[in-house]
Amino acid sequence: MMILSSAKLNVSIQSKLRESYPEITFTFCKGMEEAQSYLDQAEVLITYGEDLNADLVEKATHLKWIMVLSAGMDEMPFHTIQAKGIMVTNVRGIHAIPMAEYAISMILQVSRNAKELHKHEQQHTWGRKVPMREITGGTMTVVGTGAIGQEVARLSKAFQMKTIGVSRSGKDQPHFDQMLTTDHLSEAVEAADFIVSVLPSTKETRHLYTYEHFEIMPSHAIFLNMGRGDAVQSDVLLKALNNHEIGHAVLDVFEQEPLPPDHPFWEHDKVTVTPHLSGISPEYVPRAIHIFVQNLAKYVSGDNDLINRINLNRGY
Amino acid sequence: MMILSSAKLNVSIQSKLRESYPEITFTFCKGMEEAQSYLDQAEVLITYGEDLNADLVEKATHLKWIMVLSAGMDEMPFHTIQAKGIMVTNVRGIHAIPMAEYAISMILQVSRNAKELHKHEQQHTWGRKVPMREITGGTMTVVGTGAIGQEVARLSKAFQMKTIGVSRSGKDQPHFDQMLTTDHLSEAVEAADFIVSVLPSTKETRHLYTYEHFEIMPSHAIFLNMGRGDAVQSDVLLKALNNHEIGHAVLDVFEQEPLPPDHPFWEHDKVTVTPHLSGISPEYVPRAIHIFVQNLAKYVSGDNDLINRINLNRGY
Numbered sequence: 001m002m003i004l005s006s007a008k009l010n011v012s013i014q015s016k017l018r019e020s021y022p023e024i025t026f027t028f029c030k031g032m033e034e035a036q037s038y039l040d041q042a043e044v045l046i047t048y049g050e051d052l053n054a055d056l057v058e059k060a061t062h063l064k065w066i067m068v069l070s071a072g073m074d075e076m077p078f079h080t081i082q083a084k085g086i087m088v089t090n091v092r093g094i095h096a097i098p099m100a101e102y103a104i105s106m107i108l109q110v111s112r113n114a115k116e117l118h119k120h121e122q123q124h125t126w127g128r129k130v131p132m133r134e135i136t137g138g139t140m141t142v143v144g145t146g147a148i149g150q151e152v153a154r155l156s157k158a159f160q161m162k163t164i165g166v167s168r169s170g171k172d173q174p175h176f177d178q179m180l181t182t183d184h185l186s187e188a189v190e191a192a193d194f195i196v197s198v199l200p201s202t203k204e205t206r207h208l209y210t211y212e213h214f215e216i217m218p219s220h221a222i223f224l225n226m227g228r229g230d231a232v233q234s235d236v237l238l239k240a241l242n243n244h245e246i247g248h249a250v251l252d253v254f255e256q257e258p259l260p261p262d263h264p265f266w267e268h269d270k271v272t273v274t275p276h277l278s279g280i281s282p283e284y285v286p287r288a289i290h291i292f293v294q295n296l297a298k299y300v301s302g303d304n305d306l307i308n309r310i311n312l313n314r315g316y
Numbered sequence: 317m318m319i320l321s322s323a324k325l326n327v328s329i330q331s332k333l334r335e336s337y338p339e340i341t342f343t344f345c346k347g348m349e350e351a352q353s354y355l356d357q358a359e360v361l362i363t364y365g366e367d368l369n370a371d372l373v374e375k376a377t378h379l380k381w382i383m384v385l386s387a388g389m390d391e392m393p394f395h396t397i398q399a400k401g402i403m404v405t406n407v408r409g410i411h412a413i414p415m416a417e418y419a420i421s422m423i424l425q426v427s428r429n430a431k432e433l434h435k436h437e438q439q440h441t442w443g444r445k446v447p448m449r450e451i452t453g454g455t456m457t458v459v460g461t462g463a464i465g466q467e468v469a470r471l472s473k474a475f476q477m478k479t480i481g482v483s484r485s486g487k488d489q490p491h492f493d494q495m496l497t498t499d500h501l502s503e504a505v506e507a508a509d510f511i512v513s514v515l516p517s518t519k520e521t522r523h524l525y526t527y528e529h530f531e532i533m534p535s536h537a538i539f540l541n542m543g544r545g546d547a548v549q550s551d552v553l554l555k556a557l558n559n560h561e562i563g564h565a566v567l568d569v570f571e572q573e574p575l576p577p578d579h580p581f582w583e584h585d586k587v588t589v590t591p592h593l594s595g596i597s598p599e600y601v602p603r604a605i606h607i608f609v610q611n612l613a614k615y616v617s618g619d620n621d622l623i624n625r626i627n628l629n630r631g632y
Binding site for chain 1: 413414417418420421424425428430431433434436437440442443444446448449450451452453470471474475573574575577578579582588589590591592593596597598599
């Protein structure tokens with residue numbers, strides 16, 4: 001059996017895989033250009049998912065399983081893959097830890113006035129009168145309650161918060177004290193000290209947050225968006241901030257990315273801008289390979305009940 | 317019965333106490349100067365603890381209980397208090413929540429390179445290549461395992477860390493996976509990604525951390541001191557930082573406070589200075605009064621088993 005990787009993997013990962021499965025032929029390539037010529041021999045393909053198309057899948061006549069080392073799979077030729085009876089797995093949930101750390105880190109920074117303290121440090125000023133808030137005991141509303149939202153809620157519970165989740169179905173999810181459906185968004189944000197938005201970009205989530213939602217939030221509320229930038233229009237959010245409807249916005253995602261250098265968000269004293277980095281982690285590849293290794297053990301034993309197996313009809 | 321307060325308390329707290337106990341005479345003063353003339357009538361005294369001396373305690377002929385709205389009681393005339401059979405309670409443990417939030421917030425900030433990101437924001441730079449680390453899954457060594465250290469450990473466990481506690485006795489404490497005595501400090505810091513020091517200032521803790529301790533820490537380790545500044549000499553720490561023995565120092569306490577404006581810590585790129593604020597919280601007085609209210613309910617019912625009752629022989 002040949003396992004082909006079009007995803008560039010470091011040498012220590014390559015060695016470990018070869019040591020664990022000496023009977024398997026591993027062919028590690030630096031990209032699809034190099035991997036292409038091995039496609040017709042591969043039974044398993046490891047890919048970041050953006051380098052496949054229907055033609056390549058057609059060429060891969062022995063392919064049985066595609067392991068996508070990514071969570072998004074917008075570029076995948078699912079139709080052809082399904083027609084050929086190939087299984088697909090991905091690394092769904094892999095962003096939960098870094099993104100939840102990001103969320104907690106940022107609401108702590110804003111609540112504890114880190115920017116002001118940093119300014120004092122730069123000025124060598126011993127200033128103990130900087131206003132600060134605790135996050136402990138507050139109310140955390142998470143909009144989008146998948147793996148990432150649940151991890152935010154789990155950490156929020158460690159800080160003794162009340163957690164409210166908002167999802168399409170409103171059905172119970174771990175670590176949420178209360179769940180509401182999206183049409184109760186106003187109710188969910190009215191009570192919140194912190195609103196963390198982890199929505200994907202869909203027709204339903206585009207411009208979901210209206211001015212009225214910000215109006216109903218407490219004036220000290222921190223709104224954090226690490227889902228997709230189109231969940232709220234920049235102008236709506238700016239107006240809400242300028243009218244003191246909320247206390248602060250932490251933004252990792254934007255309608256236009258990179259955020260243009262002349263965008264008012266950069267200079268706004270109630271906005272913290274980060275460059276779409278909440279999901280970045282040095283643990284990404286090790287975690288992705290860990291999922292692959294667990295799945296490979298199942299696969300070689302003939303168990304096709306793989307972790308994160310994609311339903312090819314739905315595409316997720 | 318008269319309850320006298322030499323601690324300035326806000327009007328809403330005053331009203332609530334009066335409403336809860338209409339039969340008690342509450343005399344709220346702005347300080348001891350004003351409170352002095354009522355001392356001989358008071359059965360209970362509420363104080364921040366720094367305004368008492370033996371003479372005043374002698375004057376307080378009906379005094380049975382002193383509620384100290386503070387954790388430190390260095391100024392208290394314990395000898396006279398004990399001779400007169402007066403009970404003392406304090407608000408021990410009240411700093412646990414804000415100080416644990418401080419610790420987690422700061423190690424997140426340093427690990428996620430918040431200062432660099434802030435600089436990019438000020439320059440309107442979309443920079444996604446800033447090196448960042450997760451705190452999840454690391455090893456947290458807490459030196460000093462009282463209420464504050466335990467709360468740091470509890471939150472660290474929520475971030476899936478391994479927790480090592482260091483105390484004089486080395487006896488088991490909640491939320492620590494491993495406990496070591498102080499003479500095993502080297503072993504405790506050798507394994508640590510994060511070292512949080514919450515030691516009080518005593519003969520044993522003065523200059524506890526030597527150059528050798530920093531030498532043995534991992535070169536990426538973050539050392540955070542929020543106990544007392546004399547646990548480590550500035551020069552020793554500076555040498556360790558300059559020799560790349562550790563990754564970063566987060567310092568809230570110093571040998572000399574305020575930290576002099578020309579001290580090299582302010583400008584050092586591996587040091588974050590905060591002005592002894594880890595214990596500051598807007599929740600301080602509400603929490604202190606909450607302890608008092610619980611104790612008052614016991615006291616009026618004749619139960620002298622008060623929360624945080626001080627052993628006057630030991631002074632804590």
